[in-house]
Amino acid sequence: xxxxDELDRTIVNERVSEFRDQxxxxxxxELTEDEFKSLRLMxxxxxxxxxxxxxxxxxYGTLSSAQLRRLxxxxxxxxxxxxxxxxxxxxxxxxxxxxxxxxxxxxxAEVGIHAMQTSGxxxxxxxxxxxxxxxxxxxDDPRIWAEILRQYATLHPEFSxxxxxxxxxxxxxxxxxxxxxxxxxxxxxxxxAEGEVGFEVLVGxxxxxxxxxxxxxxSFVSHRDILSYCEAILRVYNQYGRRDNIYKARIKILVxxxxxxxxxxxxxxxxxxxxxxxxxxxxxxxxxxRSRFTYPKYETLSDTPDELTKAVAADRHFEAWYKNSVAPHxxxxxxxxxxxxxxxxxxxGDATADQMDAIADLAEKYSFGEIRVGHxxxxxxxxxxxxxxxxxxxxxxxxxxxxxxxxLVSDIICCPGLDYCSLSNARSIPIAQELTRRFANxxxxxxIGRLHIxxxxxxxxxxxxxxxxxxxxxxxxxxxxxxxxxxGGRADEHAELGTLVGPAVPxxxxxxxxxxxxxxxxxxxxRPDELFVDVVKRLGVEPxxxxxxxxx
Amino acid sequence: MPLVKGNVIxxxxxxxxxxxAELPADGAILVSAERFLAGPEAVLARQGKIGxxxxxxxxxxxxxxxxxxxxxxxxxxxVFRDGRAYTQARLLRERYKFxxxxxxxxxxxxxxxxFMLRAGFDAFEVKKQSDAEAFATVAKRYSxxxxxxxxxxVTAFHRRLMHLSESVAS
Numbered sequence: 250x251x252x253x254d255e256l257d258r259t260i261v262n263e264r265v266s267e268f269r270d271q272x273x274x275x276x277x278x279e280l281t282e283d284e285f286k287s288l289r290l291m292x293x294x295x296x297x298x299x300x301x302x303x304x305x306x307x308x309y310g311t312l313s314s315a316q317l318r319r320l321x322x323x324x325x326x327x328x329x330x331x332x333x334x335x336x337x338x339x340x341x342x343x344x345x346x347x348x349x350x351x352x353x354x355x356x357x358a359e360v361g362i363h364a365m366q367t368s369g370x371x372x373x374x375x376x377x378x379x380x381x382x383x384x385x386x387x388x389d390d391p392r393i394w395a396e397i398l399r400q401y402a403t404l405h406p407e408f409s410x411x412x413x414x415x416x417x418x419x420x421x422x423x424x425x426x427x428x429x430x431x432x433x434x435x436x437x438x439x440x441x442a443e444g445e446v447g448f449e450v451l452v453g454x455x456x457x458x459x460x461x462x463x464x465x466x467x468s469f470v471s472h473r474d475i476l477s478y479c480e481a482i483l484r485v486y487n488q489y490g491r492r493d494n495i496y497k498a499r500i501k502i503l504v505x506x507x508x509x510x511x512x513x514x515x516x517x518x519x520x521x522x523x524x525x526x527x528x529x530x531x532x533x534x535x536x537x538x539r540s541r542f543t544y545p546k547y548e549t550l551s552d553t554p555d556e557l558t559k560a561v562a563a564d565r566h567f568e569a570w571y572k573n574s575v576a577p578h579x580x581x582x583x584x585x586x587x588x589x590x591x592x593x594x595x596x597x598g599d600a601t602a603d604q605m606d607a608i609a610d611l612a613e614k615y616s617f618g619e620i621r622v623g624h625x626x627x628x629x630x631x632x633x634x635x636x637x638x639x640x641x642x643x644x645x646x647x648x649x650x651x652x653x654x655x656x657l658v659s660d661i662i663c664c665p666g667l668d669y670c671s672l673s674n675a676r677s678i679p680i681a682q683e684l685t686r687r688f689a690n691x692x693x694x695x696x697i698g699r700l701h702i703x704x705x706x707x708x709x710x711x712x713x714x715x716x717x718x719x720x721x722x723x724x725x726x727x728x729x730x731x732x733x734x735x736x737g738g739r740a741d742e743h744a745e746l747g748t749l750v751g752p753a754v755p756x757x758x759x760x761x762x763x764x765x766x767x768x769x770x771x772x773x774x775x776r777p778d779e780l781f782v783d784v785v786k787r788l789g790v791e792p793x794x795x796x797x798x799x800x801x
Numbered sequence: 802m803p804l805v806k807g808n809v810i811x812x813x814x815x816x817x818x819x820x821x822a823e824l825p826a827d828g829a830i831l832v833s834a835e836r837f838l839a840g841p842e843a844v845l846a847r848q849g850k851i852g853x854x855x856x857x858x859x860x861x862x863x864x865x866x867x868x869x870x871x872x873x874x875x876x877x878x879x880v881f882r883d884g885r886a887y888t889q890a891r892l893l894r895e896r897y898k899f900x901x902x903x904x905x906x907x908x909x910x911x912x913x914x915x916f917m918l919r920a921g922f923d924a925f926e927v928k929k930q931s932d933a934e935a936f937a938t939v940a941k942r943y944s945x946x947x948x949x950x951x952x953x954x955v956t957a958f959h960r961r962l963m964h965l966s967e968s969v970a971s
Contacts, residue, residue, distance in 0.1 A: 256945045256957045263943050271912065279931065287882045288912055370882060400947040400957065406919035407891055407950075410884025487888045522896065527949035534958050537965070
């Protein structure tokens with residue numbers, strides 16, 4: 250965990266006081282809604298279909314038990330007793346009153362949580378691999394760098410009014426769990442031939458109306474120069490990014506229109522003028538940030554404890570959960586445990602205040618008081634002793650977060666859709682709920698294997714449908730909800746955008762079509778371990794298209 | 802529109818000169834970039850201070866040959882969510898060492914003062930009287946800053962290091 254010091258706390262508190270003044274000026278009419286809009290957005294406040302929505306940052310997805318309890322408190326006191334974890338390592342409350350927002354933010358500030366820059370045309374919450382610091386093969390803890398970037402980005406005097414929103418994601422592992430290729434800037438930490446730690450910098454990725462995968466602008470930027478290099482990119486974007494058309498304002502359009510070579514030239518010219526300036530990171534600065542991340546005092550434990558071996562042999566429910574919810578840890582005897590927020594018939598990513606409190610308690614008991622939030626809208630306990638897994642599983646099951654479906658077909662990523670969102674064209678939650686019911690049988694789900702379904706209720710793609718193995722996009726036609734279906738997308742180190750299978754289908758047919766696609770996959774795969782997405786890569790969309798549309 | 806400089810509301814010494822108005826013999830004037838660039842030497846040759854209103858979509862490098870003879874540069878925020886002038890301001894102050902008045906004009910509200918001060922602005926044509934009156938208070942709203950800019954404020958990082966070295970010394 251990163252420990253805020255007095256200076257970090259001061260900024261958060263000063264921000265709350267500024268926002269309290271802004272809300273008061275809005276309520277008194279001194280600020281027009283148009284003027285207030287940009288200000289509230291930079292504090293994570295949206296005006297949604299039914300009410301104001303508050304989006305709270307969970308930088309690099311790391312939470313303490315005390316912080317999760319405080320989120321539960323906000324859900325209970327100011328909302329309707331639950332919160333929604335999003336694909337951006339944020340949590341949203343959908344039913345909050347404008348007058349109460351400053352108090353809610355003040356309550357959160359006491360535990361070092363804020364809503365700064367979770368919306369608006371600024372640098373958004375910095376996301377990272379949710380297994381940072383515990384993944385066995387990572388080069389460095391990407392949270393150190395995410396925190397350095399978080400501080401750099403917070404209330405940045407030059408980049409708080411960019412042409413559009415700006416998202417960073419960081420990974421330090423070979424297997425990319427941070428989806429860096431679909432961010433404005435993606436950073437991959439690696440070592441060069443001399444063993445120095447640095448970054449591959451990717452730029453111009455993003456989903457939405459015009460999806461692009463990020464392109465590498467520089468394959469190795471020294472860790473000392475990462476802030477100045479990013480500042481050069483941001484400065485070029487702030488000056489030359491389009492502002493005439495909101496749909497063409499993201500950096501991906503600038504990169505696309507200039508071409509990566511020309512864009513790189515602009516950035517490198519800018520960088521040449523500033524690279525050894527005040528943004529150069531000193532080793533003492535990095536060491537200071539690093540020192541404020543504390544790691545658990547792990548014990549020396551057996552990597553194959555009897556408690557675990559016995560439980561796997563004795564209980565097939567436990568075995569099923571263990572197989573897909575528990576991942577290797579870099580310390581022997583420990584494991585990373587994913588908590589599914591995708592129960593059968595549930596809303597993906599939702600957690601009740603009671604669940605949050607219970608998870609906070611379990612994290613204290615079994616995971617050194619630490620919780621992680623991933624972009625798949627699940628939570629994780631990052632430091633669980635393997636001997637405790639059976640006991641933890643029983644406790645998680647009572648809380649309703651032990652559904653054994655992590656990475657399986659019912660582990661669906663889904664935006665709030667038309668039920669909550671004023672941008673949306675179609676419902677997405679009911680589609681997810683129906684699909685989780687269709688694929689509820691764990692034997693079927695295990696037979697299918699790893700398969701990611703992503704659902705977005707509109708073209709803005711909060712559900713990342715383009716990079717779902719199966720992507721479902723809600724569109725509106727003559728007042729009715731239709732859904733476009735894409736296959737073959739993925740968001741990992743082999744990122745791809747999905748391909749449309751065929752014409753959009755009406756709401757009531759979506760689940761049938763998905764079942765058809767899955768059945769086609771089972772018939773087409775060469776081996777049980779050939780993933781759905783690999784079959785699509787091998788055969789293209791045609792055989793799936795035939796299966797889906799032959800009978801319709 | 803009230804002008805704030807040095808934390809207080811002041812009388813604007815500059816007169817905005819329309820593009821088709823005759824060049825006055827003396828007195829401080831603000832002219833458009835277009836008019837200025839059409840004949841910079843003629844404008845600069847006269848008595849009195851010259852300021853240029855520079856649009857936010859034009860490279861500030863075009864101004865470099867004249868920068869040391871300008872008393873003021875006014876940068877424009879056509880809507881307050883258009884932040885290009887922040888980059889221009891930092892370039893003028895930090896890269897090109899402009900020491901004259903750097904004025905923020907357009908949709909200037911109290912909520913931008915801190916950002917503007919940090920980017921190097923020192924004069925503010927504020928849209929609302931109440932915001933202009935609140936300037937001194939708002940400018941002090943934040944006491945900690947993360948990023949190094951040319952405004953000379955000590956960053957959180959350097960404060961931490963100073964604190965560390967103090968605690969080592971004591």
